[in-house]
Amino acid sequence: MLxxxxxxxxxxxxALGLTPTPPGPEPQGSNPAFSQAFNLPESIKRGKDLYxxxxxxxxxxxxxGLPGVYxxxxxxxYVKKPSAHLIDIILKGQEGEVVVNGVTYNTPMPAQAYxxxxxxxxxxxxxxxxxxxxxxxITPSDVKKQRDKIK
Ligand code: HEC
Numbered sequence: 001m002l003x004x005x006x007x008x009x010x011x012x013x014x015a016l017g018l019t020p021t022p023p024g025p026e027p028q029g030s031n032p033a034f035s036q037a038f039n040l041p042e043s044i045k046r047g048k049d050l051y052x053x054x055x056x057x058x059x060x061x062x063x064x065g066l067p068g069v070y071x072x073x074x075x076x077x078y079v080k081k082p083s084a085h086l087i088d089i090i091l092k093g094q095e096g097e098v099v100v101n102g103v104t105y106n107t108p109m110p111a112q113a114y115x116x117x118x119x120x121x122x123x124x125x126x127x128x129x130x131x132x133x134x135x136x137x138i139t140p141s142d143v144k145k146q147r148d149k150i151k
Contacts, residue, residue, distance in 0.1 A: 040125060040137045047126025050119055054112060055127075063131045069107055071100035074131035083124070083138045087146040090120050117143040 052061075055073070059065050063074030073079050078086060078100065093111035097104055115123065117140035124143075128135030 038137055038139045040129075043122045043125040043137065044129050046119075047122035047124070048130075050115070050123045051126050054115065054123065058109070063127060063133075065100075067103065068105070071098065071103070071105045073127045075133060076100050079127055079133055080135060083136075083142060084146055086124060086128075087120065087138065087143055088150065090115065090124065091143075091147055091150060113147075117141070117147065 058070040059073045060070070063072055065072035071078075078089065078098075089109070091111060091113045094109040097106045099105075112120070120143045121138050121140045124138045125135075127133065128138070
């Protein structure tokens with residue numbers, strides 16, 4: 001029947017007219033997920049400036065220290081040692097006799113606990129990966145864990 005055909009045609013036209021043309025915006029959040037993984041090379045890079053500002057006055061530019069007064073941080077067991085102890089040295093300082101690479105030191109090192117978790121991790125990653133040192137990453141959450149433990 002003609003009227004039925006017309007109605008169907010109208011419905012089709014209305015349907016077409018009502019179908020919104022997709023404006024084609026970029027779907028939200030289409031970027032690949034931002035990586036939260038700890039980036040060791042970036043941390044080492046940041047750590048260099050922090051080391052120069054916070055540690056170099058005693059441990060010297062190339063980590064060689066000042067023989068008999070300030071121990072080196074280049075190629076020392078303390079820097080290579082398990083990270084919890086190393087983090088403690090920064091958070092609590094270090095006092096009393098300490099033998100570093102066969103030389104005895106007995107000058108107190110003041111605590112550097114004012115450095116936040118990220119800065120502490122950056123500095124330690126820098127000294128653990130400079131001047132021939134090679135150490136696994138110490139993350140800000142490693143530092144936080146240690147800070148909470150000694151509170
Ligand atoms: C005021 C001088 C001074 C500053 C600043 C200082 N230290 Fe020390 N540090 C010392 C002394 C002195 C010792 C040895 C302490 C002792 O005799 O018991 C030491 C010991 C250490 C040790 C353990 C022994 C070794 O040499 O391996 C590490 C690691 C270390 N410092 C890292 C750092 C880092 C990292 C910073 C910067 C955040 C820093 N220190 C800032 C004076 C300093």
